[in-house]
Amino acid sequence: MNLPLTEEQQLIQRIAREFAEKELEPRAEEIDKAGEFPDEAMRMLADLDLTGVPYPQEYGGGGADKISYVLILEELARSCAATALTLGAHTMVAGPILEFGTQEQIEKYAPRLCKLEDYGAFALTEACSGTDAGALMCGAARDGDDYIINGAKMFITNGGYCGICVLFARTDPDTPGSKGVSAFIVDRKESPFEAGKHEDKMGIRGSDTTELIFRNCRVPKGNLIGKEGQGMRIALTTLNVGRITIAAQAVGIAQAALDEAVKHSKDRRQFGRPLAKNQAIQWMIADMARDIAAARLLVLHAAKLYDEGRPFGVEASMAKLFAAEMAMTHTVKAVQIHGGLGYIRGTKVERLMRDAKFTEILEGTSEVHRMIISGDLLK
Numbered sequence: 001m002n003l004p005l006t007e008e009q010q011l012i013q014r015i016a017r018e019f020a021e022k023e024l025e026p027r028a029e030e031i032d033k034a035g036e037f038p039d040e041a042m043r044m045l046a047d048l049d050l051t052g053v054p055y056p057q058e059y060g061g062g063g064a065d066k067i068s069y070v071l072i073l074e075e076l077a078r079s080c081a082a083t084a085l086t087l088g089a090h091t092m093v094a095g096p097i098l099e100f101g102t103q104e105q106i107e108k109y110a111p112r113l114c115k116l117e118d119y120g121a122f123a124l125t126e127a128c129s130g131t132d133a134g135a136l137m138c139g140a141a142r143d144g145d146d147y148i149i150n151g152a153k154m155f156i157t158n159g160g161y162c163g164i165c166v167l168f169a170r171t172d173p174d175t176p177g178s179k180g181v182s183a184f185i186v187d188r189k190e191s192p193f194e195a196g197k198h199e200d201k202m203g204i205r206g207s208d209t210t211e212l213i214f215r216n217c218r219v220p221k222g223n224l225i226g227k228e229g230q231g232m233r234i235a236l237t238t239l240n241v242g243r244i245t246i247a248a249q250a251v252g253i254a255q256a257a258l259d260e261a262v263k264h265s266k267d268r269r270q271f272g273r274p275l276a277k278n279q280a281i282q283w284m285i286a287d288m289a290r291d292i293a294a295a296r297l298l299v300l301h302a303a304k305l306y307d308e309g310r311p312f313g314v315e316a317s318m319a320k321l322f323a324a325e326m327a328m329t330h331t332v333k334a335v336q337i338h339g340g341l342g343y344i345r346g347t348k349v350e351r352l353m354r355d356a357k358f359t360e361i362l363e364g365t366s367e368v369h370r371m372i373i374s375g376d377l378l379k
């Protein structure tokens with residue numbers, strides 16, 4: 001499919017594809033099997049200046065647009081979704097600092113994140129608060145020039161490896177719901193916290209998903225992002241961007257499933273001819289290609305609106321909802337086209353099917369995105 005991309009965007013897309021084919025593809029199966037954190041690949045991405053792509057160069061970023069950024073994530077996810085998610089979750093953390101932080105916070109933390117001197121994590125979810133993020137209980141009590149943080153976060157991507165965490169905690173225990181929540185930068189060197197349980201997942205097994213435990217963790221008041229009570233607004237703004245990036249990863253996973261399905265249906269012969277000669281297979285492949293193209297355009301549209309400084313929340317939800325469900329549906333079809341082989345560990349489509357599921361859950365489940373889209377129409 002010919003996309004309306006600039007020469008620069010096409011070049012970035014090509015660099016990401018070449019990197020993914022050379023460095024990620026050969027190791028993706030092993031990373032999945034062992035649940036190995038893709039640190040080596042992330043270091044290589046940092047060397048290529050791809051760990052802070054959408055942020056200003058003066059703060060260590062790549063200075064590229066959001067379209068280029070989502071093109072990179074799609075290409076990486078096509079080869080190794082665990083690496084793509086690790087990069088996406090890491091890159092997301094500099095966003096709220098650059099958008100809502102003070103100049104001092106930006107200068108101190110953005111370059112460390114963009115250059116991967118520290119891994120970043122975005123810590124919102126707790127045992128009691130997932131979809132209902134505003135119900136979080138983690139507390140930040142003011143004590144002189146500091147806040148004392150107590151509580152635990154769960155399912156945090158890069159949690160075990162992060163040096164910098166954007167944390168959401170309740171500064172006003174008397175205000176229930178979103179209004180009492182504030183956002184903090186927690187620098188693990190200055191304000192140590194522990195990693196708890198590391199989750200053993202169905203898919204994206206190389207990505208790190210860990211519990212974070214804060215016990216009397218002292219954070220300077222200068223690390224509050226924005227004002228007290230603005231935390232949920234900061235979280236939701238960040239998640240809007242994150243949603244486009246998860247949608248891009250879903251497109252990459254689905255594209256890989258289509259690539260495998262095309263290859264296998266031409267190679268595998270039954271009844272004396274390739275599977276691809278059967279209309280039932282041809283139609284599955286046509287539907288996959290159609291839906292991948294549609295999802296990709298939704299992703300690019302949302303990214304373009306963001307680049308242009310226009311509202312993009314509903315479009316991000318549409319892209320995420322459609323791309324995630326499309327990736328789940330079509331990775332299952334790719335397994336079907338592979339027959340028994342598709343069900344066997346070590347066959348790429350089997351991994352893709354397990355990987356695809358995360359895209360329907362993270363950064364708002366599909367149900368949440370249906371609420372956002374219908375809420376906008378019915379308000």
Ligand SMILES: Cc1cc2nc3c(=O)[nH]c(=O)nc-3n(C[C@H](O)[C@H](O)[C@H](O)COP(=O)(O)OP(=O)(O)OC[C@H]3O[C@@H](n4cnc5c(N)ncnc54)[C@H](O)[C@@H]3O)c2cc1C
Nearest residue numbers: 122123124125130131155156157209361362363364365367
């Ligand atoms: C691999 C992985 C990585 C993650 N990384 C991070 C991270 O880096 N940072 C972070 O903060 N969080 C992270 N999360 C958490 C993730 O964002 C949450 O799991 C997600 O938001 C869903 O919350 P929950 O699991 O508590 O599900 P619940 O909120 O318990 O929802 C369960 C089901 O009920 C549905 N549901 C809930 N409320 C409603 C409603 N009102 N109407 C209809 N349906 C509803 C949901 O859609 C879902 O299907 C991660 C999760 C996973 C699995």
